[in-house]
Amino acid sequence: MNFRRRLASQSSLLFAARVAGAGIIFVVQAAIARLWGAHILGEFMLVMAVMSLIMAFLPLGFQTISTYFVAEYRAKNDGLMLRKFLFRAYSHVLIMGGLVIILIVPSANMFGEIGQLVKEYWLQITIIAIAIAIFYVNGATLVGLKRPFLGFLADALFRPVLVLLSFVFAAFLFAEPALVTMMSFMSVGFVIIAIGQFFIVLKTIKQIPDMVEKRPAETKRWWRFATPWVLIAMATDFFFEINLIILSSYLEPSELAVFGVIGRIFMLVSFGVAAVYAVTLPDMFESEANDDREGFLHKIGEANLVATALAFVLVVGVAIGGQFILQVFGAEFISGACPLVILCGALLVRSIFGPASLVLSIHDKPFASLPAVALGLVSLVVLNYLLVPSYGLNGAAWAALGSITIWSIALWFTALKFAKVDVSIYSALKRNLSLSTKP
Numbered sequence: 001m002n003f004r005r006r007l008a009s010q011s012s013l014l015f016a017a018r019v020a021g022a023g024i025i026f027v028v029q030a031a032i033a034r035l036w037g038a039h040i041l042g043e044f045m046l047v048m049a050v051m052s053l054i055m056a057f058l059p060l061g062f063q064t065i066s067t068y069f070v071a072e073y074r075a076k077n078d079g080l081m082l083r084k085f086l087f088r089a090y091s092h093v094l095i096m097g098g099l100v101i102i103l104i105v106p107s108a109n110m111f112g113e114i115g116q117l118v119k120e121y122w123l124q125i126t127i128i129a130i131a132i133a134i135f136y137v138n139g140a141t142l143v144g145l146k147r148p149f150l151g152f153l154a155d156a157l158f159r160p161v162l163v164l165l166s167f168v169f170a171a172f173l174f175a176e177p178a179l180v181t182m183m184s185f186m187s188v189g190f191v192i193i194a195i196g197q198f199f200i201v202l203k204t205i206k207q208i209p210d211m212v213e214k215r216p217a218e219t220k221r222w223w224r225f226a227t228p229w230v231l232i233a234m235a236t237d238f239f240f241e242i243n244l245i246i247l248s249s250y251l252e253p254s255e256l257a258v259f260g261v262i263g264r265i266f267m268l269v270s271f272g273v274a275a276v277y278a279v280t281l282p283d284m285f286e287s288e289a290n291d292d293r294e295g296f297l298h299k300i301g302e303a304n305l306v307a308t309a310l311a312f313v314l315v316v317g318v319a320i321g322g323q324f325i326l327q328v329f330g331a332e333f334i335s336g337a338c339p340l341v342i343l344c345g346a347l348l349v350r351s352i353f354g355p356a357s358l359v360l361s362i363h364d365k366p367f368a369s370l371p372a373v374a375l376g377l378v379s380l381v382v383l384n385y386l387l388v389p390s391y392g393l394n395g396a397a398w399a400a401l402g403s404i405t406i407w408s409i410a411l412w413f414t415a416l417k418f419a420k421v422d423v424s425i426y427s428a429l430k431r432n433l434s435l436s437t438k439p
Helices: 003-035 038-057 062-075 079-120 122-144 148-172 178-205 219-237 239-247 253-289 293-327 331-353 356-362 366-418 425-437
Strands: none
Touching: 003 038, 003 148, 003 253, 038 079, 038 122, 038 178, 038 219, 038 239, 038 253, 062 079, 062 122, 062 219, 079 122, 079 178, 079 219, 122 148, 122 178, 148 178, 219 239, 219 366, 239 253, 239 366, 253 293, 253 331, 253 366, 293 331, 293 425, 331 366, 331 425, 356 366
């Protein structure tokens, strides 16, 4: 099996697992909307958006660079440095989590209605954020150890099953307030999952030998990569959580629930594209670590081709089946069908322009991504202000697509200028065409 076929095969399996988990989440969200009302669903989504942003901050960017450094230390058989790196990553989660527990209630008073919502759920938000931050580090580590299925399993399947069980307990076994009860069960369950996955990580890293001479921890190098990735990860991985909070000033709670649902659908289908890059990351890192420039460019190109083809299929699938999925949530959610298709156009944009932030980090220029990230977020705020009051949900979708497009083009140009690498699909198509025309 060649690299492209293996990449597509493994990515498809990971995507299938994510689809199964997302199907469970959609059932839960639809049940909340029908049983407790769209207003409560919007409240749930806002609370989870705040939790996600806190969670993304806790590891201080180390969850986003774990795959890179774990893959590097595994390839070099540097087990000692690998363990030093992971000790630092988990320490950040626990220390910053403790600070959040202390500061979340006093700081919530600064954020108006959203702050009042946070105060109501502060304990559940902080416990869930700490637990999920831990298994984000766990997952990235397992991907770097070439165990992507174990890395994504907790997030793709265990989390959704736990959310479903928590909803069932809250809805049918306990009295009001139902959402508080549901999130309390979720917080306990997430802690159990995080601890279980952590022991799998410990068992796996013990198999990495210590064949490199002992030396001090590469702390400065870790921070050089991690510092910009705190912002990059929050802005990319939690783009829709940020957007949902921004849109809470423009949309009614029921409309916010609709946009939250189509955002979740987008995140699901975008995982199919993200899985392509996740599967190939360790191979890309090994090529770069071994100074195999041609192999590195080849793997990026193949990943872009597979990702773009998959993105096209997913957009077509959403255009055909999106309305039927939204009907499950209730008649008021059908208004999200057109915005969902608009939103999913961002999948093609992302895959066409390639993984620029990743390439910049590999070439030791992680800070170069920040201006493009800032430009994307500023454009999101401006486009929401211009489009949402007049065009509602469609305006919110066009604003998100426009922001992602501006962001992706800026990152592509930055990688071309600073890393001298064209990470777009054009480079891969050009390379494949030149190979096919050779005698």
